[in-house]
Amino acid sequence: MQNYAYQQGWQSLGRNLAVSPAVGRNQDGRLELFLQTYDGSVEHIWQNTPGGGWSGQFPLGNMSMNNGRIVAGQNQDGRLELFVRGNDNALWHLYQTAPNNGWSNWESLGGTFLSDPALGLLHDGRMELFLIGTDHGVYHSWQNTPNGGWSGWYGLGGYIISNLVIGRNADNRLEAFALGSDNSLVHNWQVAVGAGWSGWQGMGGSYVTPPVLGYSPDSRIELFLRATDGTMHHHYQVAPNGGWSGATSRGHGGDGNIAVGRNHDGRLEVFVRGQDRSFWHMYQTVPSGPWSGWESLGGNFAGDPVVALNQDGRMEIFGMGQDRELYHRWQTSPGAGWN
Secondary structure, three states: OHHHHHHOOOEEEEOOEOOOOEEEEOOOOOEEEEEEEOOOEEEEEEEOOOOOOEOOOEEEEEEEOOOOOOEEEEOOOOOEEEEEEOOOOOEEEEEEOOOOOOEOOOEEEEOOEOOOOEEEEOOOOOEEEEEEEOOOOEEEEEEOOOOOOEOOOEEEEOOEOOOOEEEEOOOOOEEEEEEEOOOOEEEEEEOOOOOOEOOOEEEEOOEOOOOEEEEOOOOOEEEEEEEOOOEEEEEEEOOOOOOEOOOEEEEEOOEEEEEEEEOOOOOEEEEEEOOOOOEEEEEEOOOOOOEOOOEEEEOOEOOOOEEEEOOOOOEEEEEEEOOOOEEEEEEOOOOOOEO
């Protein structure tokens, strides 16, 4: 597999992964990857310079976890912060003690959860977390001040069966999306900036993957999911802060979860792992415009695609190979083809 992946442009960065990595971007623009290894430990690697080469693979704290996947957020002051569901099903976090610098110890934020965390960013720079409790209701907690400590857990109701994704509307209201008890798409939104929530409402459909989202150049939210017929469906706001289109099929749903990136010029690009285990992508041909067909990026993957944007505007994609090594591939210039 390694030779095959290399021939397709893929290069190895690390080994012994359990799932595809989480990615964050440091205050100085360097990408940093957070790896869950096969033995349950957490390790990390980082770009030595923005858009440049990579460090070796190093342990990060003494966390052992086999349940959830890491989510990386960024504080208002630029410090990265990691969140993960631990072996006790509580939420744990770890944060940089200064921007671009070292790390705290892992600390528990409590709770008992079924899902991976979803992260939203409030208008004032505070982060807000959303998870599914053992009753399948949604619970959230938020930073009391930017860069600060966390509130307790508060319920938002619902009966949710998938991981959540959190978007922010053009007017800064958060909006949560997930799959409801009948596998349909549901959403819940703040009725005003920093205010209460609407309650869960249906958007229809029948889906097998949790929603993922991207933003159009005019800040409209766009959603992507794989339907029960195996194709990828696309929903989008018809106006900023507004209502929603129906579902449009984009074909080729692939296997596993979908990833969305946004090119430097505002064009969205979607990535999936195909049934042939290679990564496939499709992209808008102009910002907010029509879509290309599906094209293969090659490789031989066991994990889902993960996409990040380098400081210079080039997208970079990461995934766990069938040999549990970490592979990456990158655009040769912003918005251009791949190495």
